[in-house]
Amino acid sequence: xxxxxxxxxxxxxxxxxxxxxxxxxxxxxxxxxxxxxxxxxxxxxxxxxxxxxxxxxxxxxxxxxxxxxxxxxxxxxxxxxxxxxxxxxxxxxxxxxxxxxxxxxxxxxxxxxxxxxxxxxxxxxxxxxxxxxxxxxxxxxxxxxxxxxxxxxxxxxxxxxxxxxxxxxxxxxxxxxx
Amino acid sequence: xxxxxxxxxxxxxxxxxxxxxxxxxxxxxxxxxxxxxxxxxxxxxxxxxxxxxxxxxxxxxxxxxxxxxxxxxxxxxxxxxxxxxxxxxxxxxxxxxxxxxxxxxxxxxxxxxxxxxxxxxxxxxxxxxxxxxxxxxxxxxxxxxxxxxxxxxxxxxxxxxxxxxxxxxxxxxxxxxxxxxxxxxxxxxxxxxxxxxxxxxxxxxxxxxxxxxxxxxxxxxxxxxxxxxxxxxxxxxxxxxxxxxxxxxxxxxxxxxxxxxxxxxxxxxxxxxxxxxxxxxxxxxxxxxxxxxxxxx
Numbered sequence: 001x002x003x004x005x006x007x008x009x010x011x012x013x014x015x016x017x018x019x020x021x022x023x024x025x026x027x028x029x030x031x032x033x034x035x036x037x038x039x040x041x042x043x044x045x046x047x048x049x050x051x052x053x054x055x056x057x058x059x060x061x062x063x064x065x066x067x068x069x070x071x072x073x074x075x076x077x078x079x080x081x082x083x084x085x086x087x088x089x090x091x092x093x094x095x096x097x098x099x100x101x102x103x104x105x106x107x108x109x110x111x112x113x114x115x116x117x118x119x120x121x122x123x124x125x126x127x128x129x130x131x132x133x134x135x136x137x138x139x140x141x142x143x144x145x146x147x148x149x150x151x152x153x154x155x156x157x158x159x160x161x162x163x164x165x166x167x168x169x170x171x172x173x174x175x176x177x178x
Numbered sequence: 179x180x181x182x183x184x185x186x187x188x189x190x191x192x193x194x195x196x197x198x199x200x201x202x203x204x205x206x207x208x209x210x211x212x213x214x215x216x217x218x219x220x221x222x223x224x225x226x227x228x229x230x231x232x233x234x235x236x237x238x239x240x241x242x243x244x245x246x247x248x249x250x251x252x253x254x255x256x257x258x259x260x261x262x263x264x265x266x267x268x269x270x271x272x273x274x275x276x277x278x279x280x281x282x283x284x285x286x287x288x289x290x291x292x293x294x295x296x297x298x299x300x301x302x303x304x305x306x307x308x309x310x311x312x313x314x315x316x317x318x319x320x321x322x323x324x325x326x327x328x329x330x331x332x333x334x335x336x337x338x339x340x341x342x343x344x345x346x347x348x349x350x351x352x353x354x355x356x357x358x359x360x361x362x363x364x365x366x367x368x369x370x371x372x373x374x375x376x377x378x379x380x381x382x383x384x385x386x387x388x389x390x391x392x393x394x395x396x397x398x399x400x401x402x403x404x405x406x407x408x409x410x411x412x413x414x415x416x417x418x419x420x421x422x423x424x425x426x427x428x429x430x431x432x433x434x435x436x437x438x439x440x441x442x443x444x445x446x447x448x449x450x451x452x453x454x455x456x457x458x459x460x461x462x463x464x465x466x467x468x469x470x471x472x473x474x475x
Contacts, residue, residue, distance in 0.1 A: 065234060
């Protein structure tokens with residue numbers, strides 16, 4: 001069947017089998033290999049992308065179901081060569097180790113911050129509770145999302161960012177950004 | 179690598195279109211809503227439809243509305259919509275409680291209420307919640323609309339009364355009197371099926387229980403309900419020892435089986451304890467609702 005999917009703002013037309021999963025469409029057809037194909041059973045969340053602005057597990061969505069819809073993948077987070085604050089937060093706070101879960105974690109984090117710009121650590125943990133970091137690096141993932149939240153709050157208030165946001169590598173005071 | 183077997187695909191443009199596609203393709207066709215139960219089943223070859231009829235475009239099945247008389251939930255409403263509906267949280271706390279522990283936030287974004295109910299997994303939470311609320315399922319077919327009570331909806335594991343040429347379109351729950359409700363689940367981790375779960379709805383007149391609904395999940399309860407415990411509660415005072423006795427009756431009348439999530443006697447213990455706890459919470463909420471609405475209860 002013929003489908004048209006807008007991915008990261010670009011329209012793609014492809015002839016696909018109806019049984020093709022969205023994750024394989026993105027990785028194999030469009031060569032967007034940022035989204036990772038993990039457990040295949042909707043448990044791990046490595047494959048999370050946005051479908052019409054909502055995070056979904058793309059191993060459990062058919063490419064056919066995305067026909068006529070908008071998809072955003074991790075490749076779509078950076079704008080004009082500028083990393084998204086969520087990406088910067090993961091870099092600043094050592095939010096990834098092996099990196100396999102990272103694309104999915106970041107897509108959920110961006111969505112969370114769009115809905116809730118100042119989430120508590122508990123709210124962050126709830127948001128990513130359907131996603132698994134096999135390195136068990138959850139502490140730093142939570143810190144990374146908090147970093148992005150604080151960064152965006154500073155940016156919104158027009159405050160200078162230089163020197164305000166410390167590098168955070170798991171220090172005890174890592175969450176204190178005032 | 180898990181991928182579904184070869185399948186044909188049709189996108190329904192309307193409910194009528196979906197029904198005529200079902201009629202054209204026969205029993206080999208399956209309705210595709212969120213797909214979060216169906217696609218994993220297809221990957222495992224537990225189900226192998228010849229044709230998928232995608233109804234995700236039927237936006238008129240996505241509603242959640244509360245009127246004076248009832249809550250109406252479109253079958254295509256996503257779990258997240260039920261979870262985040264202020265009206266549902268206010269009047270049907272059992273649904274909000276249940277949705278907080280169904281699957282995980284990402285799955286709740288796309289999985290649908292109707293899909294969960296039609297999957298009819300014995301461990302699925304909403305079946306018990308709607309059994310407790312004494313809801314009604316509405317199905318549409320070429321020959322018209324049928325309604326069936328939530329407790330009659332399931333005919334067995336993974337089986338419902340929805341015919342091969344029918345679609346579940348709406349769930350209705352009556353909104354009447356002074357009521358409160360709650361749901362509790364014990365699970366090993368986020369996203370796992372429950373070891374056991376219970377939901378309750380109570381309707382009060384002063385301190386007397388006028389009516390009660392108790393739903394049980396994953397413990398082998400007939401129709402996901404604890405009818406004997408409900409019978410016991412009707413007309414009795416809403417006090418702790420009565421609620422505890424109802425928990426015992428619920429546990430005595432369910433038939434859990436031992437599996438990797440726990441032994442049968444532990445699940446029976448959960449049925450008793452969770453039933454008692456959700457009844458207590460439901461009674462407290464009924465009193466709070468009454469106070470908020472200016473009634474004495």
